[in-house]
Amino acid sequence: MFSKKRLAATAAVATTAALVLAGCAGGSAPEDAAPTFDPNEKVTLNLAFWGNDVRADLYNQAIEAFNEEYPNITVNSTFLTFPEFWEKRQTEAAGGGLPDVMQFDYSYLRQYSENGLLLDLDPYLGNIIETKPLDDKILKIGVVDDTTYAIPTSTNAWGMYTNPVLLEQAGVDEFAGGSWADYTEWMGEVTDAAGGQFYGGADYTGRIQNFELQLRSEGKNLFNEDGTAGFDEKRLKKFWEEGQDIRDGIGIPEQTVEELKPLGGFDSAKTASELTWDNFGAGYLANLGASYTELGLVAPPVTKEGAKDLYLKPSMLHAISANTKHPEAAATLVNFLINSPESGKIFGTNRGIPASSTALEAADLDPLSTQIKDYEESIADRLGDAPPVPIVGYGSLEEKFRVLGTELNYGTVTVDEAVDQFFAEMDVVLNQ
Template sequence: MFRSRRLAAGIALTASLGLLAGCASDAPEGAGTPDPDEEVTLDFAFWGNDVRAEMYDEAIAAFNEEHPNITVNSTFLAWDEYWEKRQTEAAGRDLPDVFQMDMTYVRQYSENGLLLDLTPYLGGVIATDGYEQNVLDIAKVGDATAGMPISTNALGMFQNPMLADEVGAELFPGGDWDDYDQWLSDVRDAANEAGVQAWGGSNPTGFIQTFELALRSEGKSVFTEDGEVGFTKEELADFWNRGVTLRDDDVVTPQQRLEELSPMSGFDAAEQLSEITWDNFGAGYLANLGEPYTELELVAPPVTDEGAKDLYMKAGMLMSAAQTTDHPEAAAAFIDFMVNSPEAGAIFGTNRGMPASETQRDGIELDAIAQQILDYEASIADRLGDPPPVPIVGYGSVEAKFKALGQELGFGTITVDAAVDQLFAEIEVIVGQ
């Protein structure tokens, strides 16, 4: 649902920003701390709901205890309306002083000179000691820091141990993709013998994230830093052909069944033992599964090449400042508080995702799911590599096309060669805009 919304908003944003030229704006020289005697007003915008708004009100009040001279006026909207509003403001170069940013739009806004480069404030006004370097680099566009990560997550694999018991199958013990394919086959055999409608998982080749894992194991990415395609037609065809084999062998959840279960997946409908997705999905899965499924396992996805740095930390959301702000030091101080302070951590908990900053995590009271995510991310430290280049403008539509073609391949209504040609045609349109 969010992907389709992002696609629609992204198309509109591209049209409105297309006339703007330039790259990320130079940051002010000699960036310092805000003057405590200067009365400052900042406009701040975020997407969310009434619950998040109350949290931000409380966090702003805590911020004002440290900075009583900085007044923060906050506004919020739902996702669609939020980006429509930012689109209008961007066209008039009148963005709020500080606002929540999504990775989908970081490059677009930064390369159009709309975002303040936060680099001069790092290590000063904005503390960085709670961040790993690869997390700090998530929103770097060229030499500019376009935003500070509020939260992060990583790709993982959820497994349902209770469903595995019902099927009479073992959970996936780890290994490479060939091992995973064999496990899918073993689960299907066990389910047939037990008379249970269940599969090991859905077709893993239907999503761009698993293709990205394969590319990253070879030191590649979906798109390069320069916005060029980072893979060949042959590599994509090999990847999708593997999925066709899984489909034909009937060892993954049939596409028709997935359509029938939508908007739930086969996993949170208790018909799949595993699901490869972002590690912050656990709470939602448990809520949908309900009794008797009270616990899930979270493990690393299959590895392509042992020792590969194929996993990475992804920003759930970021905090950015407008290049046009009249108060960059105050904006930086506000960003620092919202991404680093234990006080803000205690207020938000995991409402905005798992805090990216360790100092902010120190302030939250972890529930079982949050602790599971932290333990998982610690367990994959050896597989974590540098984040991929910031997504190209229009990446959301490429991702949506990849998923749509994966569904067609799941139904068998398109050949792999035709699907490859269609994706590359989509990329040509996006890159050529």
């Protein structure tokens, strides 16, 4: 963490952010601009994040610790639920009034950066924002068009949760790894042994992330940096056809899934496995109830041995508004919230497994968090660089993919019809 003395030194070489409004090019800090941050000057920053009262209390503690180091920087924080948070940001973006520092979601990073709404953080990396505690793969996550616009607070990876209680009841061993066909076969063994009480899993072809995993193993992206798709109709058809045996009785029926809402099959103890992001574990345990004290967590099936198909995804990031009047002070706050031991102690794993090694070392990890940390270390050989930052409109395509997966399970569309519908939707999104 940077002290006030070191901040004063870095302020002498730090650069100023250009003021930009929505839709304008910019957000960079010119190298010849004069520094505007005096470490003794009283500065006020606005900080916005999404979450609940628990997270708000943690941020208040972090701000209090930050002010012990930087008493001249006043931080005013506000929080909302996730949907309300982004509704508020869209309104502010239209008027050029985004908060100085924002908790940020990966799916919005390209949209906001390409519209000139976020500050170029590259001039602050290695001086105000420490980079040694952050792996290069983590730093690359916040890069759009060769410019760093955000820093991950925490990471997660795609994995497979399993239910040890159900597997014991079924008398089936943990999934030992293997291909997607091996996984389908294992699910079938669990479903048969359960005798209708529960199922081995759900149709994995309903999740676009599993499709992405297979594409990455083939050296392709789901969506390329230029916004084009990394697959064609034939490849998507092949993927959805893989799920036919699961839809024919191996996986949990879609009608049962519908009846379990708002819970899912896994956290209702109706499926013995779930492919998802590893930071979902705490929610699963909470929903399963007091009789569950642990979960299994193993790597997803392999498409091609040796492929770098997995990657670290940010649970969330921190970004700075391009029109902040105090870029160096804002960068100092971002550094504290991501890298400081105090931040690690305070937040623990509330925001996910800390991306910074100094914050992670200070965090008090519960058994599940330790399990997730160990899991991410165990898949190091499968971790590649993160894919290009999601295209604008990715969220709507992800939802369309899920809806079509649901309809495939109901049998209301054929695979060919689903492929046609998805490509029609994708054509609209990519060309809007």
